[in-house]
Amino acid sequence: ExxxxxxxxxxxxxxxxxxxxxxxxxxxxxxxVCVADLAGADAVADEIVGAGGQATAYRLDVTDPAQWTDVTxxxxxxxxxxxxxxxxxxxxxxxxxxxxxxxxxDQVLAVNLSGPFHGMRAAAPLIRDSGGGSIxxxxxxxxxxxxxxxxYSASKWGLTGxxxxxxxxxxxxxxxxxxxxxxxxDTGLLAGADSFVTAALGSVPFGRMGTPEEITDVVLFLLSxxxxxxxxxxxxxxxxxxx
Ligand code: NAD
Numbered sequence: 001e002x003x004x005x006x007x008x009x010x011x012x013x014x015x016x017x018x019x020x021x022x023x024x025x026x027x028x029x030x031x032x033v034c035v036a037d038l039a040g041a042d043a044v045a046d047e048i049v050g051a052g053g054q055a056t057a058y059r060l061d062v063t064d065p066a067q068w069t070d071v072t073x074x075x076x077x078x079x080x081x082x083x084x085x086x087x088x089x090x091x092x093x094x095x096x097x098x099x100x101x102x103x104x105x106d107q108v109l110a111v112n113l114s115g116p117f118h119g120m121r122a123a124a125p126l127i128r129d130s131g132g133g134s135i136x137x138x139x140x141x142x143x144x145x146x147x148x149x150x151x152y153s154a155s156k157w158g159l160t161g162x163x164x165x166x167x168x169x170x171x172x173x174x175x176x177x178x179x180x181x182x183x184x185x186d187t188g189l190l191a192g193a194d195s196f197v198t199a200a201l202g203s204v205p206f207g208r209m210g211t212p213e214e215i216t217d218v219v220l221f222l223l224s225x226x227x228x229x230x231x232x233x234x235x236x237x238x239x240x241x242x243x
Contacts, residue, residue: 003029003220003224003225003226004224004225005026005029005030005031005083005084005220005223005224005225006031006082006083006084006133006134006223007031007032007079007081007083008031008032008034008075008079008081008082008083008084008130009026009031009032009033009034009082009083009084009085009086009223010034010036010058010071010072010075010082010084010085010086010123011023011026011033011034011035011036011085011086011088012036012037012060012062012086012087012088012089012115012119013036013037013062013088013089013090014033014035014036014037014041014044014086014088015035015037015038015039015040015041015043015044016037016040016187016188017187017188017189017212018088018138018182018185018187018212018215018216019037019086019088019089020044021212021213021215021216022086022088022215022216022219022220023035023044023048023055024044024047024048024051025213025216025220026220026223027047027048027051027053027054027055028051028053029220030053030054031053031054031084032054032055032056032079033045033048033053033054033055033056034055034056034058034071034075034082035048035055035056035057035058036057036058036059036060036062036071036089037059037060037089038059038060038061039059041057041058041059041060042057044057045057056075056078058071058074058075062087062089062111062114062115062116062118062119063110063111063114063115063118064118065118065121065122068118068119068121068122068123069122071122072122072123072126075126076126076129080130081126081127081129081130081131082123082126082127082130082133083127083130083131083132083133083134084127084133084134084135084136084223085119085120085123085127085133085134085135085136086135086136086138086219086223087115087116087119087120087135087136087137087138087159088138089111089115090111090112090115090138090140090155090189091107091108091111091112091189092108092148092149092152092189092190093107093108093149093151093152094148094149094152094193094196095149095150095151096149096150097150100149100150100151104151105150105151108151108152108155109151109154109155109158111155112152112155112156112158112159113155113158113159113162116137116159116162116163117162120135120162120166120170120177123135124166124170124173124175127173127174127175128170128173128174128175131174132173132174132175133174133175133176134175134176134177134178134222134223134224134227135163135166135170135175135176135177135178136178136179136180136219136222136223137159137162137163137177137178137179137180138179138180138182138219139156139159139160139163139179139180139181139234140152140156140181140182141181141182141183141236141238141241141242142156142157143155143156143157143158143159143160143179143181144157144160144181144234144236144242145242159179160179160181160234163177163178163179163232163234164177164179164232167231167232168232171231176222176227176228176230176231177231177232178222178227178230178231178232178233178234178235179233179234179235180215180218180219180222180234180235180237181234181235181236181237181238181242182210182215182237182238183204183209183210183236183237183238183239183241183242184197184200184201184204184209184210184238184239184241185209185210185211185212185214185215186209186210186211186212187212197209200241203241204238204239204240204241205239205240205241205243206239206240207239208239209239210237210238210239214237215237218235218237221235222235
């Protein structure tokens with residue numbers, strides 16, 4: 001049976017880690033991937049094109065609404081539409097409460113929560129005009145339990161709520177909005193956090209970290225026609241950590 005994906009999908013934070021994996025996987029499935037990041041998007045777009053796929057690189061700081069307007073305008077001109085948005089860009093600051101300065105708080109909230117807000121605000125009209133589609137917001141188990149650090153957890157809980165609100169608001173536009181909640185996944189985001197990871201793995205029933213590919217499978221499902229009745233849903237992929 002054929003699984004159908006949108007013709008064009010925009011992924012933020014796609015130069016590294018899981019976002020890069022999502023982009024490459026979509027490229028292999030015939031999707032035109034709009035690869036967006038602060039830097040390094042060109043290399044991933046080149047990799048997709050080199051493998052026979054279609055991709056365009058965009059420099060995008062998700063905290064800046066004007067850049068979102070520019071990028072979505074360019075996608076509208078180049079492709080005439082957009083069928084999927086993956087709000088994947090995120091930063092972590094693994095700090096305890098007393099070490100979380102107001103500046104760190106603002107920075108983490110700006111990327112992890114305001115970024116997806118600006119993104120949905122800019123992209124939703126384009127997705128609606130394209131006949132509808134799917135928005136996937138990458139939250140975390142930190143958006144379901146109080147986990148990791150105050151700013152990170154607050155930003156991801158915010159994103160969980162934002163996704164549910166957007167799901168209701170955009171349903172009549174033919175847009176589904178769901179959130180993905182990875183547990184511990186082996187990427188640069190956890191670099192330097194070895195002692196935290198070792199301790200945290202003790203609470204994971206599977207006893208191991210997730211692979212980026214295991215999260216990509218969830219994102220592919222939510223972008224595809226196989227998840228047609230899902231909106232406002234949270235999908236947790238954490239080896240049983242929060243269960
Ligand atoms: P990563 O650090 O490998 O990649 C994150 C990407 O986001 C980078 O390419 C970075 O340049 C980009 N980025 C950061 N700030 C940006 C900005 N202002 N504008 C545009 N791009 C920006 O991390 P990852 O582990 O692949 O994380 C991807 C997502 O998954 C994040 O939202 C993260 O919070 C979430 N997540 C990760 C884990 C984990 O264990 N790795 C667990 C749960 C959730």
